[in-house]
Amino acid sequence: MLITEKDIFFYVFYPDKLDKDKKSFIEENQKDFDEQIYICKNIQSSINKDVDPEIISEIEKKIKEKQNLMNIELFKVENKKQMYSEYLTLAADSQIEEEKLKVDTFIDANSEYIIKVINTAKENNIFIFEKNNDLIEDFDLKILPSGIEYEHINNQKPLIISPKVNIDKILITIK
């Protein structure tokens, strides 16, 4: 029989709502679910305990601090324009010129995060880096001005937006 974590949870918290066959199966094979049942039973007996108001105040303080750290704005770093005034650009070269890659860099005020956007003719490839090159496991990202949003992503792979959009600012929310 297939037993999910929700079944175990219901077995402890809401046994009357659990399918009878599943309930019997868990009872008969309780040894296999020992740890899970033990955790749920302990949570059941502690979940409604009163929490010291001082601890609640401490958590509220931490929430305020975290609020400022989690929501990060990354602004585009202006590229230094290379001047080729002494060269003539021939009309025949124009098509090739358009196909070239353009790289934009976005950075936050504290230089904690850096985002490189490689723009091809058709798409944006977005690479997100943390200052220590650590993996960012869980974050949301919003592209402006388009408003495109990604939720619960990590930075292991680049994000690809196709068709390409204009990007002025990137917002990330670390979980």
Next chain:
Amino acid sequence: MGNSIKQKIHILSRNPNDRKSLNDLIGMSLNIAVTYLKIKFFSDINPKLKWQDNIEEIAMDAIVPLFVSNRDGKLGIIKALENWKSEITSDSDSYFFLNRVIWKRVEQTVIIKIKQRDPIFARIHKNLSTCIATHNFKKLSYLGTVYIVHKNTDEINGKLIPDDEFENLPGYLFEKKQFKLCNGILDYLVTETEYFPAIPMNRLVVKIKQQYFRNSESNSLSAVTKTNEYIDDIFTLSLQKINDKIYNSYYSKGKLTKDESDAIYKSFEIMAKEISNGGLNSSLYDYLQINMKDLTKEKFYTDYHGIMNYLLIGFKKNISKLFEI
């Protein structure tokens, strides 16, 4: 506590500042997180972590992001609800939702803290995460614990391998790398055991680390001896860099005395042993105090914390960089 969890969440989705609902949910979340931490990681009988941290502090760190609002004024817990795949129609569903979200948050927080204390664990974890993302695997959590499964697995719904049996799986399974490592273990679970094909990710990281740190006395294979030499080299080189930094950048420029320099270096020797043996267990103050008996916290934070913290960041980075897996 008045309203049901379902009602409290509903109230908060309309008004994230409803103090009563917010405080009730914070209290419940803290109780769940503390209990989960005590049983899963800090049990009196068989603690998986031997840190001196306050459990309540870790629990707070775990739950706080759920009560922070994003740019649109939406609380983390409401966002989590929006991403919840099943329908919540009753209070029992919302109880399960709240528990599952807290279990996951606690596990994430503990992993972040382990990585901060153990650069080798962090390096192996990162490589495994990359392997999962780039091959045909994914992560699924079951009662908070993260498992590596095949990408086509939607839900864990079978008997999972207990910790002690995972420890005793044949050693050859762990001698492979990346895709072959994960695939080999999953195949073994299917063909040779009655367990659901799911690898407890953090146990696997610990197991891989143990492979590198196996004592040469317990195994006469030359490959293992070579591994030990390799690990010794990493720590010797990383400590050498610390030594250079302390004596060339601080002592020779009069920023530290000889005794202070010696004490700080000895602290790093202790830290190196702890990192090789499961990760740092104490604070920087504690390490220095072993070698400076009269050190007060005030003096530590005024004179040494900045230096030691800077050195520790470089030390961990070096170990991680040298540790190729």
